[in-house]
Amino acid sequence: MHSVLRKAFGNAVRVDELIASNPTERAKRPRLHRDEPGKVWTPEQLRAFLLTADGHRLSAFFRLAAYTGARRGELLNLRCRDVDLDGASIQIKGSVGFVAGERIEGTTKSGRSRVVSIDPGTVGVLKAHRKRKLADNLEAGEFWKGTDDGHVFATGWVSRCIRIRSLRLWRR
Numbered sequence: 001m002h003s004v005l006r007k008a009f010g011n012a013v014r015v016d017e018l019i020a021s022n023p024t025e026r027a028k029r030p031r032l033h034r035d036e037p038g039k040v041w042t043p044e045q046l047r048a049f050l051l052t053a054d055g056h057r058l059s060a061f062f063r064l065a066a067y068t069g070a071r072r073g074e075l076l077n078l079r080c081r082d083v084d085l086d087g088a089s090i091q092i093k094g095s096v097g098f099v100a101g102e103r104i105e106g107t108t109k110s111g112r113s114r115v116v117s118i119d120p121g122t123v124g125v126l127k128a129h130r131k132r133k134l135a136d137n138l139e140a141g142e143f144w145k146g147t148d149d150g151h152v153f154a155t156g157w158v159s160r161c162i163r164i165r166s167l168r169l170w171r172r
Helices: 002-014 043-053 059-068 072-076 120-143 157-171
Strands: 089-092 095-099 102-106 114-117
Touching: 043 059, 059 072, 059 120, 072 095
Parallel strands: none
Antiparallel strands: 089 114, 095 102
C-alpha cells in the first residue's frame, strides 16, 4: 500500500504537477509482518509420506531430500561417484535446473560443495534404488535413450522405454 501511494503521489508531483511535494516521503514505511515460514510436516507426517512413497520410482529421492535437506536441483545433479555408501555420506557438488527443456548445470546456492552424512536406513534405500535402476536399464535394453552420465536420479527415460517395449511385445 505504501509503495502504491508513494508512486501515485510522486506522479502527482513530477508528472501532473498537482501538488508541490510528496507527503509519503516523510512517512515511515510500515514494517513487514513476518508470518511463520510454510508449515513443516511433523515427524509422523513425514514417516507416513515416506511409507506411502515406498516402492515408487522416486522414493529414494524423497527419502534423501527429507533426511539431508538437499535441494531438488542438488539431488538431480548427484552422481554415483558422489555417493559413499560404505562411509554413509554424499557429496553435493553442484545443482541443475531445466530451462525450456534443456538441462543447465551450475554450482550450489552457496557456490561450495559439501559432504552430508546419511543414516543407515537411507544407505539401505540408496542400495535398493541402485539395484532397481540397474534392473530398469537392463530391461529397457536397446530402448534406453539416456546417457551413461552416472546420475543417481535419472530422468523418466527408463519408465517410458519400458512402457514402449511392453507395448511392442504385447502387440506381437
